[in-house]
Amino acid sequence: MQTLKFAVLPGDGIGPEVMKVAIDALKAATGPAGIALEYEEADVGGIAIDNHGAALPEATVALCEKADAILFGSVGGPKWENLPPAEQPERAALLPIRKHFSLFANLRPGLLYKELTDASPLKTERIPDGIDIVCVRELTGGIYFGPKETQTLEDGDVQASDTMVYKRSEIERILDVAIASAKARSGKICSVDKANVLTTSVLWRKTATEYIADKAPELELSHMYVDNAAMQMARDPNQFDVLVTENMFGDILSDEIGIVCGSLGMLSSASLGTQNNQHGHPFGLYEPSGGTAPDIAGQGIANPCAQILSSALMLRYSFGLNDVSEKIEAAVKKAVMDDIRTGDIAFGKPAVSTSEMGEAIKERL
Ligand code: IPM
Ligand code: MG
Numbered sequence: 014m015q016t017l018k019f020a021v022l023p024g025d026g027i028g029p030e031v032m033k034v035a036i037d038a039l040k041a042a043t044g045p046a047g048i049a050l051e052y053e054e055a056d057v058g059g060i061a062i063d064n065h066g067a068a069l070p071e072a073t074v075a076l077c078e079k080a081d082a083i084l085f086g087s088v089g090g091p092k093w094e095n096l097p098p099a100e101q102p103e104r105a106a107l108l109p110i111r112k113h114f115s116l117f118a119n120l121r122p123g124l125l126y127k128e129l130t131d132a133s134p135l136k137t138e139r140i141p142d143g144i145d146i147v148c149v150r151e152l153t154g155g156i157y158f159g160p161k162e163t164q165t166l167e168d169g170d171v172q173a174s175d176t177m178v179y180k181r182s183e184i185e186r187i188l189d190v191a192i193a194s195a196k197a198r199s200g201k202i203c204s205v206d207k208a209n210v211l212t213t214s215v216l217w218r219k220t221a222t223e224y225i226a227d228k229a230p231e232l233e234l235s236h237m238y239v240d241n242a243a244m245q246m247a248r249d250p251n252q253f254d255v256l257v258t259e260n261m262f263g264d265i266l267s268d269e270i271g272i273v274c275g276s277l278g279m280l281s282s283a284s285l286g287t288q289n290n291q292h293g294h295p296f297g298l299y300e301p302s303g304g305t306a307p308d309i310a311g312q313g314i315a316n317p318c319a320q321i322l323s324s325a326l327m328l329r330y331s332f333g334l335n336d337v338s339e340k341i342e343a344a345v346k347k348a349v350m351d352d353i354r355t356g357d358i359a360f361g362k363p364a365v366s367t368s369e370m371g372e373a374i375k376e377r378l
Contacts, residue, residue: 016049017332020080022057022073025102026305027315027367028086034317034371035084035324041375042341048334053080057110058088058102068105074113081290082331083110084324085300090307112153116284116298117183118190119150119263120326123250123270124279128350131360132275139249144274147198148256149191150263152284154183155213157260179213179259184220190285191257192229198254201233205242205258205266217259243269267302276357277303278316281323283330290331297331299323313366316355318345321374344377351377 023032036052043050055073062068068088077083088102098104110116125144130137133144159176166172195202204221206214218236225234237245239262245252246269258266271277280302285295301319309315322345329338349358353373356364365373 014047014049016051017043017082017328018051018080019082019084019327019331020073020077021052021054022077022083022085023054024058024086024088024106024305025060025090026087026307026310028058028088028305030310030313030367031301031315031317031320032084032086034367035320037371038317038321038341038344038374038378039324039328041378042337042344043328043334046334046337048337052084057085058106059090059093061106062093062096062100062102068100068102069109074110077110077114081292081294082296082327083114083298084327085110085298086320087301087303087305090305090310108157110298111284112158114296114298115153115287117151117153117287118187118285119148119152119267120190120194120283120285121148121150121263121267121270121302122146122281123148123267123274125274126346126349129275129358132358133273135247135250135273140251140273142251144250146250146253146256146270147194148258148263148267148270149187149194150267151179151183151187151259152263153260154179155260177211177213177259177261179216181216181220184217185224186287187257188221188224189228191255192225192232195232195255196229200231201235201254203235203237203242203253203256205237205239205256205262207239207262208236209238213259221257239266242266246270246273271302276316277301277319278355278357279318279322281319281326283323283326285330292332294331294333297327299327299331313368314356314364315367316357317367317371318349318355318374321345321371340378341374344374347377348373 023029123146127143156177159178163173206217208214208218284298325338325341328334
């Protein structure tokens with residue numbers, strides 16, 4: 014029997030609620046296929062600060078190191094917002110875990126079902142067939158991880174700096190991920206930069222042009238400045254298929270993709286590393302894009318779909334189980350089509366609870 018070994022880090026806010034439902038759905042999807050789940054849970058984020066005095070305890074890292082993938086909830090919340098910035102869950106847990114496991118490639122699918130276009134703030138005539146794009150975001154470089162400094166100048170003024178740094182090799186490896194994604198989709202890549210201002214972007218654009226011409230000349234590559242890309246995303250998101258961009262631009266654009274696709278509660282993500290696991294697939298971390306949603310945490314009303322869809326991505330990328338992954342995605346879609354909806358995607362329909370949404374998806378598996 015095949016066994017999937019992964020670490021489960023539910024984190025804070027709605028994390029534990031949606032994680033519980035996602036694990037249930039995973040069991041329901043894998044069991045009949047004769048696949049066993051071997052997972053262990055550990056604290057991360059605010060709850061880890063409370064229980065162990067550190068947002069990313071060593072024991073949590075050790076558990077992840079033994080695993081073939083990480084299923085991640087979300088971290089942070091008002092309770093920890095007054096800590097010094099560097100000790101807050103986002104900066105003290107999420108960024109270090111990405112760096113520790115070299116999770117350089119963040120895939121954020123922007124998917125809006127045709128039947129759910131009402132959920133988007135865009136007019137339906139702009140997205141008659143829904144939305145289907147993917148943002149490939151570089152995740153372990155750029156301004157997030159370059160040298161930072163705050164200093165008091167001689168005249169008493171205070172100056173702070175963050176430095177954006179990229180190596181050609183870092184750009185090439187994220188391009189590889191975008192190339193693979195584009196080959197599996199429509200063959201189009203849009204590389205987003207700010208080459209009219211930033212030196213890193215000049216290198217980014219040159220590398221994208223040369224590398225894709227060399228490795229995948231059959232793909233259609235375009236370049237766009239990030240400000241224009243943000244505007245185009247709100248105007249006509251389907252002009253894009255695969256977007257590839259650096260860390261901070263990808264952070265910003267992926268939130269925009271989230272909202273044009275309706276609800277952050279539907280958006281999954283995969284962060285893939287440089288290392289392969291024992292199955293010969295990339296080690297990865299899989300998390301919903303929506304965050305901890307502290308306003309609704311603990312009420313049992315959060316949308317579990319993003320967490321469930323993230324677990325489907327885990328099956329696909331870290332375990333090579335495309336069939337089961339597709340089965341989960343289809344069950345989520347079917348439940349939503351059958352008007353089983355949590356509050357964020359209800360639109361006048363009666364809203365179901367987190368667990369009811371989970372049950373409905375399980376029934377459709
Ligand atoms: C994301 C988040 C994180 C990021 C924060 C929480 C550090 O916004 O995953 O998009 O900026 O990468
Ligand atoms: Mg973000």
